[in-house]
Each structure stands twice: as C-alpha cells, then as structure tokens.
Amino acid sequence: MRNFTSVKDIPDLKKVVDAAFEIKKDRFAFQHLGKNKTMVLIFFNPSLRTRLSTQKAAMNLGMNTMVMNVSEDGWQLESELGVVMDGDKPEHLLEAIPVIGKYCDVIGVRSFAKFQNRDDDYSEKILSQFIDYAGVPVVSMEGATRHPLQSYADLVTIEEFKKKERPKVVLTWAPHPRALPQAVPNSFVEWMRETDYELVVTHPEGYELAPEFMGDVKVEYDQKKAFEGADFIYAKNWASYSSYGQILSKDFGWTVNEEKMALTNDARFMHCLPVRRNVIVADGVLDSPSSIVVEQAANREITAQAVLKMILENNR
Ligand SMILES: NCCC[C@H](NC(=O)CCC(=O)O)C(=O)O
Ligand SMILES: NC(=O)OP(=O)(O)O
Structure with a gap:
C-alpha cells in the first residue's frame, strides 16, 4: 500500500483488523519503523480527533510530526488549473504540494467537500493533486467523499x-x-x-x-x-x-x-x-x-497507526 484514501487500498480486510488488534496489545513495539521519518499533517478544515490520534499514532511508531492548518497559518492556496492568480491566493497547490513532500516521508491531508460543484468534490480534486504531486505517500484524513481512517x-x-x-x-x-x-x-x-x-x-x-x-x-x-x-x-x-x-x-x-x-x-x-x-x-x-x-474515537489512534505502519513497511 502506498496511499490510503479508501477501503480499496487495503489488500485484505481481515488482516488489517488483526493488525489493529496486534497494535492494541503493544502500541510501542514498532518504534524502529518510524525512526528519522517525518509525517506532515495538512488541515484545510478543523479537527480534534484526527489531528491528535494521527499525530499520536505517528509518534507511537517513532516518527516526527509537523501539523499545519492551511486555512489559518499558511498562504491561501489556489487549486484551479490555468487561472490568472491576481486574486487573494498567493500560492498554487502545484508548488506547495511538492515542497511539502520535500520535508517529509508521509503526508496526511484533510480537505472536506466544498459543496460548490459535485463533480469537483466527487473527483477528490484536492486529495488527488496531493497524490499526483507529493512524491511521498498520502493518507486521507477525510477527503470530500470518504473518511477511511x-x-x-x-x-x-x-x-x-x-x-x-x-x-x-x-x-x-x-x-x-x-x-x-x-x-x-x-x-x-x-x-x-x-x-x-x-x-x-x-x-x-x-x-x-x-x-x-x-x-x-x-x-x-x-x-x-x-x-x-x-x-x-x-x-x-x-x-x-x-x-x-x-x-x-x-x-x-x-x-x-x-x-x-x-x-x-x-x-x-x-x-x-x-x-x-x-x-x-x-x-x-x-x-x-x-x-x-x-x-x-480511541480506536482512531490504533487504526491510524496500523495504516502508517503498513505505509512505512511498504515504502522502505
Ligand atoms: N470528521 C468527522 C466529521 C467531520 C464533519 N463534521 C462537521 O463538520 C460537524 C460540524 C458541526 O457540527 O457544525 C463531517 O460531518 O464530515
Ligand atoms: N471523527 C473525526 O474525524 O473527528 P475530527 O473531525 O475531530 O478529526
């Protein structure tokens, strides 16, 4: 598994349930996997559980984490292709995403449906740009159409x-x-x-x-x-x-x-x-x-860890 955006990324459902229960027995048994690896968590929308449980999951695996609330902390990001950027958005996802990818080994992204255009939402316009341009594995922390974690x-x-x-x-x-x-x-x-x-x-x-x-x-x-x-x-x-x-x-x-x-x-x-x-x-x-x-909600930590563990094991 490289990216995690839906159940279709899971090879065997029974195995991933067992993997979660294995982590639950000892969540600190796999710290070597994440040593010197970094996860960046990008939020276009608010969060309590996803933010804390995914960070905790990464830390349990020995990873470092950096969190950014794009809507508040960063430059406003343009996502439309081919636009004249003379409005309020100073940076395009086309640069921002690969730059973020240079600073980390895994990216988590939260980007909810905008409800402006059903086709845009159902094509996962933002999440798929992350997958295309990040250069590192991408985990959905709730996209426009799914919340697989x-x-x-x-x-x-x-x-x-x-x-x-x-x-x-x-x-x-x-x-x-x-x-x-x-x-x-x-x-x-x-x-x-x-x-x-x-x-x-x-x-x-x-x-x-x-x-x-x-x-x-x-x-x-x-x-x-x-x-x-x-x-x-x-x-x-x-x-x-x-x-x-x-x-x-x-x-x-x-x-x-x-x-x-x-x-x-x-x-x-x-x-x-x-x-x-x-x-x-x-x-x-x-x-x-x-x-x-x-x-x-407590199980969010366990299953986020199971996902990150699979990604770290498969992308060594
Ligand atoms: N991540 C879990 C749910 C997130 C979001 N809920 C919300 O936005 C609730 C906001 C409110 O209650 O005003 C949703 O339904 O997809
Ligand atoms: N359930 C859930 O994803 O919660 P948050 O929106 O607080 O992350």
Missing part, C-alpha cells in the same frame, strides 16, 4: 463490541443545523459492504447516498422499522447528494432517543464525533452504557 476505526470497534458473528448494523441519518459532507456515511457504507454484516441505511427521502457507494445496500425509509433488532446504531447527518449540498429536512423526529434505542437488540450507539447533543442524539442515549463513542 474513521471507517477503519468503526470496523475495529464493531469487531470489539459485537456479540454475534453477523451483527445488524444500521446507519441512520439524523438532523443537523448545517449542511455536512457525505464522506463519513459514504465511507462507512463502503467499508461495511466489505464485511458480511447485515447493513441497513435509513434516512428521509432525498437523502439517498451516491449509487457508487450504496450499490445494493438496503434502504429502509421507516427509521423505527430499521432499528428493530439492530446490534449497532451508527448516527450521522449528511446533506443531500441528489440536491447537492442542500438541507432538505431538519426534522427532530429523526433524532436518536431512548425510545428508538428500545426497539433494538440492546444496540450500541456509535457516532464519529463531533456530535450535536439533543439534535443528532438525546443526552439519555449518549450518556448511557450503550454509547461507545469514546471507545470508537
């Missing part, structure tokens, strides 16, 4: 907490005041489809995810029906794909609450965080023993 941690968390071989996993849309990207749900579905779990997606009409991610995954428009017998409830808001970037509903009838959780098979509650309390999910669920959101 999150999904890998989600999978490991389900493996840790599942009580039956083939759990029923439900991805439910929930309301939110802002338009959020489809990266987390797309990616979650993409990873879950590689397992033999029973996967059901539930959302209001108009919130269908891109067909390339959904394939033949079952959509149940009745949220309560979807919750019946579920072993895991994964909540997330996303903006519409078909009416691209639009908020079609803020219906609090979709908030995950105790009454709905009672329909499940004593399900565990998951969310990638940050989560808006009493909008996405009621306090009563988030503060109950069924919530595993903190354990899920």
